[in-house]
Amino acid sequence: MAEIDKNFMSTYQKVATHDGESEPIQIWAKDSSSYGGVGTDKLGIWGSVVAVDFDICVADGACIDACPVDVFEWIDTPKHPASDTKAIMSREPDCIVCRACEEVCPVDAILITDPGDIGSGAEPASSEQAEETEVPTEALMEAPVAIVSDDTSLFFHKPNKWLTRTKDVLNKEELPSTGIEKAKDMFKELRKQTLDSLPRGKDYLALVDNEKCIGCTQCVYFCNFASIDMISWDLMARTSQFESKKALILEDTCTGCTLCAFACPVEAITMEAKI
Amino acid sequence: MSRTKPYSRTIPHPLFERLIVEDAMKEEKEPWKPERPHEYGYFPGCVDFMDVEVKFTHLNKGDADHASIAAASIKLLNYAGIDPLILDMNVFKCSGHDQLWQGQLEVFDTLKEHNMRRLKESGIKIVTCSCAECYRTFAVDYDLPNTLGIKVEHITQTLQGRGLKFKAPEDVTVAYHDPCRLGRMMGEYEAPRDLIQLVDGAEMVELENNKERALCCGVSSMMYCNDATKAVRRKRLDQGTDAGIDIMLGGCPKCYMHMQCMLNEERMNPEEGHHHDYEMMDLMQFLVACLEEKS
Known part of the structure; x- marks a missing residue:
């Protein structure tokens, strides 16, 4: 195409x-x-x-x-x-x-x-x-709402002989719908709502709340400008000391696009006005 | 709007749970009536939401083909001569299992109320699920047999004892991984094993820990995935290698999702030296691959 x-x-x-x-x-x-x-x-x-x-x-x-x-x-x-x-x-x-x-x-x-x-x-x-x-x-092209490719087999060898067989059998006839379009549409809707509810643009900057950040790196993958870094922190628990990684937004390259705030599973990222 | 919901602070909420909460909060009061009466209803569960999750996130490396579990289940039910009412996710909502176990009781109650009303309207006698979590939630937390008089079955129980015949395209050694919800919680160990034994050409072996001593996939209710949960999963996958299997079969889409994620992650990082050279499949997917051609 x-x-x-x-x-x-x-x-x-x-x-x-x-x-x-x-x-x-x-x-x-x-x-x-x-x-x-x-x-x-x-x-x-x-x-x-x-x-x-x-x-x-x-x-x-x-x-x-x-x-x-x-x-x-x-x-x-x-x-x-x-x-x-x-x-x-x-x-x-x-x-x-x-x-x-x-x-x-x-x-x-x-x-x-x-x-x-x-x-x-x-x-x-x-x-x-x-x-x-x-x-x-x-x-x-196959999955219009997907942000990333789900065809992970592109990158490594995978023994999927049997799963291919299953798909072959299932593709032969049309089975009743289970409402898959709903999930895709809801994803689009949620993304739009989230992006609309956040201040965004050149005058804003993403900010990570270290208390909430679980170091999952989801935002790092989502940032198109390599504007997020994972920084090690020495932390204290009641009985032990440990090291944990937290996200850090690099101010000079952040464009305020809000994608990281949407991706964050714990709402640790907020958009703040630049001073 | 979506960002102001009272999510718990300590449990991460992946995209698909955000979608389910969003779905739960939408009020749908209009009555619904199926086109014709059915005895059986098939509940696909949130497999479609899981597909969106896997496509969206970079952390969950599972395959985005959970919807094929639902498709396979419908095909098998038709093969067994059952014409189920598809409890379409446009009409129904997620069963709310994860929300209940994570402590989001408000969300769970909303989902439960909606689904109970819809189940009453549907007029079915038996509801069957391909997901072990939905099965437990319907049977125990919704208590459908006592509240609405609807019998709840796992799809393996529905298909059991119907004289089905399957033939594997080639000789294969399989093992069954007991999902916690179906095994320890609901005590169903035999129905899936009986189904596997119907497959001509498939040899079933038991993993080191099986039945009530089975190991968990580690990510119960999507609470968290960290090194400890991954260690549990790796131990389970190692048992598969030890047993020399070609396919590990699960009875719950969540087990399938988490095991597949781990297997893919290992294949992406071969330098770490963990490798399991077999496939993870849902039991329904496997049985569909073994369907005999109707001549």
Whole structure:
């Protein structure tokens, strides 16, 4: 399946612009003949920092749910074969480069480029991101709400002969539903609610409560900026002294995207205003 | 909203429990009526929520295929000539086992009240579960036989003694891992073993600790997973290697989840030298793999 061209800034041409909320949105296409304008089936790639390939976008809405700073909104694109609405990046300058949308997009139509890399030649930045985003492609297509790949067999050998047999038998016929869609939808809903209930953005910073932190490292995995470190602490219990690891947020790289606060199983992470 | 719920401070709440609590707090008062009356009801439990959990978290390394346990159970019930009413999770809610054992009684009571009302509306006579935890919760904590007159069965008890025949595609040595809820708590050791013995070509061996002396998977009620619980699980898995088995079978999706997590973790870090070269499966998944082709 197609995904957004990682080097579109060098291989595509700027063909048009569209009004955003404060700044115009750049539209890219292979050449001027492969862009037909809104209302046709040729839409090209929209946006620069937040680039969405509208020819791939299926309007699943995952990016709108995931974005902590509400960059996206819907735009009507009648007559497009993939979907008749698209997620337009109206508030592109607000992007905090958390890449949450990139990860949740079921068809890999989104590419985020750091604004700093755009002026100084897009080449090195694009190839770097190509590596970053390559791994989860396949699994995300199967499971649109998954944040990580569940196909762990990609990374190691696993004797799953018998489980494969079970799946073969079960795939032969359609069995009644047990309500699996509900769990997936609830996950999306909960994530949106949690992100909405927290202050977020450039002016905020995540803060770990050491009393609550259990050192599970979940937040470390979730941070897209390597902005969380695990630090050893010497602690005292009633009868013994022991060492325990706690998460520490690195202030200069934290973008206030709230993903770690959602991931924390003990609510040890809160969002605080930067002083 | 979701972050202000009174979660306990000391017990971590993985995503799927947050979802279940969220689900419990939604009020659904409209009456529900199944399309036609059924004698049996099949309760799949929260397997779908567990799938979301495994996909979301980086700490639980289990496989995201718990929904196949429910699918396999439905297929086996149909194979045994039972047409169960699927107690769909869109209508029912989680049985609340983990919430009860973690002390979130308020959440448990809400779930119990909802499920009791729905079970009454469904008009079924017997409810069968593929999850040992749901089975115990329905039978003991909901006390369904006395309150609603509904008989509660574990799926192995439902399938037992129905003259089913299975044939393993190849010779295989299996061992049955007794879940705490089904074994020690409900005293059911024989039904799953009887089912395994129906499989032609499968040799059943007993692990060193079996029946009432069986070892636990260590993560009871999703309370915590740490080095101590992992040590218990590793000891259990070592017993499987000692017995020379090809597949370890469990009777509870939670056992399956935690054992699979451990096995995957070991395979991801081969340099640590712990290795168990066999598969973990739920009994229902295994039986479906051994179904004979209908000609």
